[in-house]
Amino acid sequence: MALGGGTYLVQNKVLPGCYINFISAARATATLSDRGYAAMPLELNWGPAGAVFTVTNEEFQKDSRKIFGYEYTHDALKGLRDLFLNAQILYAYRLNGGGEKASGTFATAKYPGTRGNDLKVIIQENVDDSAKYDVSLYLDNSRLETQTVATAAELVDNDYVVWKKDATLAATAGEGLKGGTNSSVDGAAHQAFLDKVEGYPFNILGVVTDDDKIKSLYINFTKRMRDEVGAKFQLVLQGKAADYEGVINVKNEVADEGVPKSSLVYWTTGVEAACAVNRSVLNRVYDGEYEPVIDFTQAQLEAAIRAGEFSFHKVGQFIRVLNDTNSLVTLTDSKGEIFQDNQTIRVIDQIANDIATLFTEKYLGVIPNDASGRISLWADIVKHHEELAKIRAIEDFSEDDITVDQGDSKKSVVVGDKITVVNAMTQLYMAVKVA
Known part of the structure; x- marks a missing residue:
């Protein structure tokens, strides 16, 4: 059984665990965990069936034929080559592995x-x-x-x-040899993958599908995992508005024949998974093998940003990421404009994952909930945030921004946390005086 996690409205949780809210600030021995972990369901002609299996970047390059049945350069692995341009670890699952x-x-x-x-x-x-x-x-x-x-x-x-x-x-x-077959892929196959991958730690979940119902399944899974279970990751899909900071909605299709039009999800999943907590994917050059459809006007690109669509556009001879945005469009007092930027989500997800790991491994069921114990937790969180400040992921951080108090029960602690996220430069306004 998993530990409790997710967000809270009142301090009434039953399961032991970490419940962490992130809200926009009103306007007037902790370490940083690694990134580069992706999870994807795949339609494959070869490979393990019925279970999630792990593939590293190195293994993909050296052992692709053994794992996936084809040499690294084979057309059948084009999507995975796009993914592993950046991803370091893939948790893979064969959707069609139930054949003969x-x-x-x-x-x-x-x-x-x-x-x-x-x-x-x-x-x-x-x-x-x-x-x-x-x-x-x-x-x-x-x-x-x-x-x-x-x-x-x-x-x-x-x-x-x-x-x-x-x-x-x-x-x-x-x-x-004869008689080898792939099984058909349906909603049940995707649900089986989601059931099995739920316990794995990854930064990005990607799904290459043109089926709108399957996209909805993954969106609902992501919302439940982020908000109820406390698993902080983002979902990458194509062509499906979600109005949610945990979903990255790729606008562009691909012009390639014989492949899903959503195939840019491979590259986007890899680059978002590997993007450092203090970096942005904005303006990154698409260096994959597909042919993105990029014939959009300036007005259409502006509309894409307002609609929460992750878009590619052409700049000179290169295809670049227009804006590192997620699908959130409805802004509230608790989720302001800054939550639309994936760099912000990387920072708050890093905090949630790291502090949950810290609490679970060092404090849960071990450290007394007295003044000394709470001071120790406070010091670890301060140290963690100082590391974020050191790499310029957050700024203007002070140890006074962290408070750790006893909760409504003798077993609970309440952490107050204030951060200012650093985002990459996106716009330049310059006034030049000419004499």
Whole structure:
């Protein structure tokens, strides 16, 4: 069972945990956690099925064929290449992993999916020992391995197949595995992913889909996780207004044929996940492989900003991010204009995640709720915020901005926190006097 978390209106929570509100200020041994963690459901022809699996940037570059069934440069991995231009860790899930495994006389594919149909077994008599066979496994025309054995029972399973140990070996020019299929993708497949990924720590959740109902499913999941569970991440999708600071709504489609029009979500997910807490994605050059649709007028781009749309536009020879904004458009006293900027959300999410981790690991159920204990918590939060100030994520911070008091019960503490977020420069106004 997860610890309690999310926001609070009154101090009436039952579960132990951290309940943190962020509101706009009225107008008149803590460390910073890493970023670069993304989570995405994927439609794949190969790979683990039924569970979330972790892929690092390095593993993707070195072992993409083993993990995803294709060489790093293959067109099937274009979206993931866009993602891993910036993301460091991906929590992936196969939406269509419920199909059948390809199989043949001598082996069965390790994973279900159509890519298993491209595996082939070639068996030849060993030139040095006629009692043995050279059993070779190929993917397309690339040899994956050769094992020299006397019987099938001696074959060692690998990253691609499980050998049929009771098979009778005989020379063959090549037998392809058959029957590998992908399962269909529907709302249930997406819900299964969301159920499984709920406990993983990530900065950005991305979903590449053109289905409006699926987009709504992810928006509702994100709102629940941020506001009720206390898991601070943002969702990236395309073409769906959400009016919520936790959702980044990409405006642009792609002109590429044969791919979802929402494929810019890959790059946006990676760049937002990896963006440092003291940086902005604004004006970043799109260096991915898709062809974004960017034929917008100045008026349309201005309207996109007002509508809370994350947009790409052309500047000279480059395609750049117009504004690092989220989908929030309805402003209130508690959520002002500053909440529309993703840099602000990165800062407050960093604070929420770091302080929750600090409290859970150091204080929860361990430190007495007396004056000394509260002073210790205050000092740790001050230290954390001083680190944010040092890297210019917040400014004008004073230790007096933090208060830690006993709550309504003897077991609770109430933290008062005031921060001023530093945002990247976005506009230049210059008056030049000419003599």
